Amino acid sequence: MxxxxxxxxxxxxxxxxxxxxxxxxxxxxxxxxxxxxxxxxxxxxxxxxxxxxxxxxxxxxxxxxxxxxxxxxxxxxxxxxxxxxxxxxxxxxxxxxxxxxxxxxxxxxxxxxxxxxxxxxxxxxxxxxxxxxxxxxxxxxxxxxxxxxxxxxxxxxxxxxxxxxxxxxxxxxxxxxxxxxxxxxxxxxxxxxxxxxxxxxxxxxxxxxxxxxxxxxxxxxxxxxxPFSWSNLIAQVLESVTQKDVRFRKSLPIGFAYNKNELFLEKQLAEMLQLFVKKAYASDGIEKLAETLFQQYPPISHGHFTQLDSISEITLDTVLRKRQDIVCKIVNHFDRVSILFPGNQVHGPKYIESTLRFIANSQESFSVKSIPSNLNDDSKLLLVRSLVEEGLLTIVFKAEDKSKPVLKQEIDNR
Known part of the structure; x- marks a missing residue:
């Protein structure tokens, strides 16, 4: 808080x-x-x-x-x-x-x-x-x-x-x-x-x-x-199940609105609800609602322009921290992972998930080289520079860096 x-x-x-x-x-x-x-x-x-x-x-x-x-x-x-x-x-x-x-x-x-x-x-x-x-x-x-x-x-x-x-x-x-x-x-x-x-x-x-x-x-x-209601969560979970299972995307029986045999529809609906319960995962709906929530957050300025001027000077010895009191959440997708925070989000390949979780859970400052990760040094630098640029991380201490600036690249290019 x-x-x-x-x-x-x-x-x-x-x-x-x-x-x-x-x-x-x-x-x-x-x-x-x-x-x-x-x-x-x-x-x-x-x-x-x-x-x-x-x-x-x-x-x-x-x-x-x-x-x-x-x-x-x-x-x-x-x-x-x-x-x-x-x-x-x-x-x-x-x-x-x-x-x-x-x-x-x-x-x-x-x-x-x-x-x-x-x-x-x-x-x-x-x-x-x-x-x-x-x-x-x-x-x-x-x-x-x-x-x-x-x-x-x-x-x-x-x-x-x-x-x-x-x-x-x-x-x-x-x-x-x-x-x-x-x-x-x-x-x-x-x-x-x-x-x-x-x-x-x-x-x-x-x-x-x-x-x-x-x-x-x-x-x-x-x-x-x-507040989000339970109906909001159920709707998001249903949307997720519908994307994964073609049976939920099939049309209703032709002429259903005028068919007097409503018992037939009741039976089919009961079967679909049973199927929904088997395939429903709260985490799918929570992730969707979390994305909506973080988009609604008002971004708060904390002298970010001064950070942008220093991005190219970040080295392995640079000390960083999450912006003060910021909240964030990791969301998994089929082929990528995202870290959400007020007013913004950063996406990357699945293999950076453990690195993003370390950053999301961090309470203290840390140096770039101290980040536990399967990424090599160049990939760590690319990732943290991106997170500073997008407003999640802030620079606490800059070590002397005589190397020339590194252009921004996709995180995948390890």
Missing amino acids: FTNYFSLEQLLQPFSQQIFLKEYWEEKPLFIARRLPNYYSALFSLKDIESVVCFTSANDFYGEDIILANCKSDQPYQSTNFNETNLNQLYIFYSQGNTIILNALQRRWKPIAELCTTLQSFFSCKVQANMYLTPKNAQGLKPHFDTHDVFILQVEGCKHWHIYGSPISLPLPNIQMQKEWQEDEIGQPLHKIYLHAGDFLYIPRGYIHKALTSESSSLHLTIGIH
Whole structure:
């Protein structure tokens, strides 16, 4: 985990992480009052909003960058982006009672990117951070539920939260029931919570909720946890089995939709399910989901340009280490092996697997020549130079090297 950044344990303090995961995760809301108004100041603050809007562009984003929400307005929901909106316009929108929502803040603010990467590593799923700035006596969104779990970090000011029941337990992202609910549809709230700066609130997916301000404005971060479900794993395993066994690729019987003999299909389906169980391996699905997960990680900069300038100077005596607190995973394919890490992956032939596993499991610095491997010295150099270039390894110490630079080659050319 990131030693200098927020972890799940720090978000939950002084509450027990173990109790949270055992009794609250996916089950019921959790409110933690701290009376520490500066608890999240290292993550984000009101004064940081101008920097985000002024010094980043919309090119980093997919979809809506900025949302203006005001459930009391004739236009309760408007969307725009950073290229079309300036600060003066946002000031006006805010003064008119609009909640300003900045989406995917992990792509724009390094401390939040580090938090999301830490949580992605812990939960093994996509994590996204959105910012909500609400003026006094305002409500941005109508009552609704999310199809992902959320951590509410109250950064500045205060906000009232009303949490209602769940019309469906653990809804999937594509569920048709997702909507804004009317007050007379949802009854009385199960919880009424007043968040102050430094407080924490967890709302499991499916719980209807609304949030509003009164005498104080509010700035909070919503950290969305988008977990993979068992259905996701089963789907990936089925895809893997289908690629390997032609019987799963055969078409259904002609005219099956209008055939009244459904018992015949039931029997065939039972046989296919038995066959699936015999051929299904969780590892196949886990590898597919891991590839998806690592593609979603926001790459975090750590002075990588200085590393690129030194790649040609790497020798057998050069000391390297994994980039600080980085997580990675080895994935096997039919004819190659990959090492996955935030925002990137490196592929190679099967015979470098043991070398990649040593690097993936390393906790300390190591010299190139000390790597236990069946590779010769030239191949070790080619591999570690590639891993430095792609952002997995970083140079700790460079020994003097008077040899001329080596051009990048394919790792196979041993």
